Amino acid sequence: MADSTKQNNKAKNNLLATAAKSNTAGILAIIIIASLVMSFTQKEFATAVNFNVIARSFSVMAIVGLAQMVILGMGGMNLSVGAIGGLVGVTVGGLMATLNWPISLAVIAGLFVGATCGCFNGWFINRVHDPLNRLNVTSFLVTLASASVFTGINLGMTRAVPIYGLHDSFISVSRMTIGGISVLILIMIPVAFTVAFIMHKTSIGRQMLAVGGNSRAAELSGVSISKITIFSNIISGILAAIAAIIVISRLGSAQPTVGEGWLLFSFAAPLIGGTKLEGGQVNVSGTVLGAVLLALASNSLVHLQVSVYWVTFIHGLIIVAAVGIERLRTISAEKWGTYIHE
């Protein structure tokens, strides 16, 4: 009898495993169907202009999502992605417009600020982390606090006044298209590839996922949890910085409010895409597609002339659904997985 239940469980396991794996395909299908429906019902939807509108917005969302995904993968969370973005935005803008730094130096400085913020997060998490607690609880609290710190520096420096007068060539980058495709996609794709390479192909990436999957097992195998915490937060900070630099280029000015709405999307994109909330498993292409889906939904709402005031509500629903689906997937996997008898 025990054998038959086990087989049963295994069958269910396989089904779920397949479902989890086909996640990417599922999102792709939803995206295609939604796009087709929109194209047939809304005249302005299927135009090159609109395509690039969507592309610009999902490029940023995808990179923000990756910034969160990296941390989710190692079993933590980063509530300060938006705050890091804001601080990087005004730094780059300020260096360029006020101190007249060349673009390349300003961008490098921006990435450095992002990395430093991440490094601070990682260091602080290590300082206050009690191994008996889960890493995500500690990182939740630390990044909640540091988000306020970063935003505080941002507002203190700028007094909430946007910085105008960025170099024209910097602004024009985000408006460029190559073969009709927004250049932002061409920036996002190599970024995503690099993240995928780090997470799946390098030793440190595997160590990050090992910590997320089972920090005790990782530690017993000689993985340094504190080193991994710092490293993954630096990567997250750099990704947030890249996203922020793209946004100020798009806006043409460094708004201190850059990054304000990022937090929810940063969780939604990876969770829709099959990244596990409790760590150990990430999906880069899924995260990118999750961002596409979110951008598509926002854009469709505009075309369907849904009141702006209700857009937030619908975003909320999408995110609740994303988290719900992720939870369902995990819980059912646990329920039907082989249980360990006492």
Next chain:
Amino acid sequence: MSKNQSDQNASVLLKTNDISKSYPGVKALDKVSLSLEKGKVHALLGENGAGKSTLIKIISGVISPDEGTMHINEQPVSFINPRQAFSSGINVVHQERNVVTTFTVGENILLDAIAAKDFKIINKEQIYQDSREFLDMVGLEISPSRIVEDLSVAEIQLIEIARALSSRANILLLDEPTASLSLNEAESLLKTIRKLRDQGVAFLYVTHKIEEVFEIADMVTVLRDGKKVESTLPIHELDRSKLVSLMVGRPENVEPFPVRQFQNKKPALEVKNLKSKFSPYEDSFTLIEGEILGWYGLVGAGRTELARALIGYDPATGGNIYVKGKAAKIRSLSEALYRWGIGYLSESRKEEGLFLSHPITRNIAASVWRKIRNRIGLLRIGAEDRLADYYSKKLAIKASSIYQIINTLSGGNQQKVNFAKTLATEPEILIVDEPTVGIDVNTKRQIHELIWDLSKEGISIILISSDMPEIIQLTDRILVFSEGQICGELKNTKDYKHMSKQIIGLCLKEEGLTG
């Protein structure tokens, strides 16, 4: 003689000398010496709290001993962390699983190698190829590229052993490796261990299963209350009944409680053919009002599982429960406690019983907040304190005040608070699971007296224990568990010699049937 001596020493890979370790209020290990020899399996037996896991933790560098020394290849060693033990060739397969479930089999086996260098490109094909060698060593025929998540517990167990082997460990500590395995799975694991043993690996093998000891062990050490029971014995000097009597120990020199008669009393609880997911065999028994019913069995014999089915922790999948003659459907702990008056004291009081960082008052009140709150849901002023005062006196809890934090109490007093917490709900039936594990001998008697007094007040008690003297001194009737179900019922005459023989007989009869 001296040549002989050195020959013998050459095969000793690891030796501990008089290792002792104390925790507040309890001596976990008391001068334990043992040696692990090349190509030998050394079985370590003992009940919960006997000190086995403490010994493993010391050997593997998780904790350091208070006294005593350790030698590897005759070189003195002292580890301050697991990494050092690891680089000395010691590897542990813990009882709980330590794999990264989202990784592949190969990556899990070679996790140490992945952790060794940070900025290195991982060649998965290479990893799969390299890990195959260790999969072969443990005799596991699965693809190294499979995700661990879908594997069975037995397969994961073997993967952990493969990982230990990948570090070229020559000393392997296995903590109850077959606890979660089926018979066939366990058999193939034992086969693997034999093979590795023949290749020269030294094993320390912790188990509760007597059958296994005779199948695999070359020598046997039994721990009881942190001390070695007799010396380490080679397997050919032991038989089943000798081993069981070593494990259950001799009676301490204390008076048993008097024999009582329950002829005209009504049953407090009747259970018919009860089973659950974790207690798959149907069990039936009756608990008489005011009696102490002992559930004896070695760890893993299915006692806790049945208790959990009874209190609705693992909801019953079949059978009937009657509380005072009324049919009871118990679906949750709170239903068991508040509707049917069945209280349960978990064997792990620190994890499942007490709020360690809270004062005595709040711990006792925790189970009766619904009783001591006023109409708008606030706790009545002083109610917690009055409760704590009452039970502190009644159970003679020794503390500086009722506001003392649980963590700072001794094990025995913690257990009393645990009792008080359940007693505050005024249960009619109390299930007490291993109440004296990790409690020193003197406080043990106090807990026994407490249980006895409660039964005299009319509370019907089920005492789950693998401590033979405790069962025989305290209970009125004994159910013996083996292999997941009740295998016999005995009326307790409190004559130690006679009773222990009968109990061991019942345990062994079952073992013999399956073995």
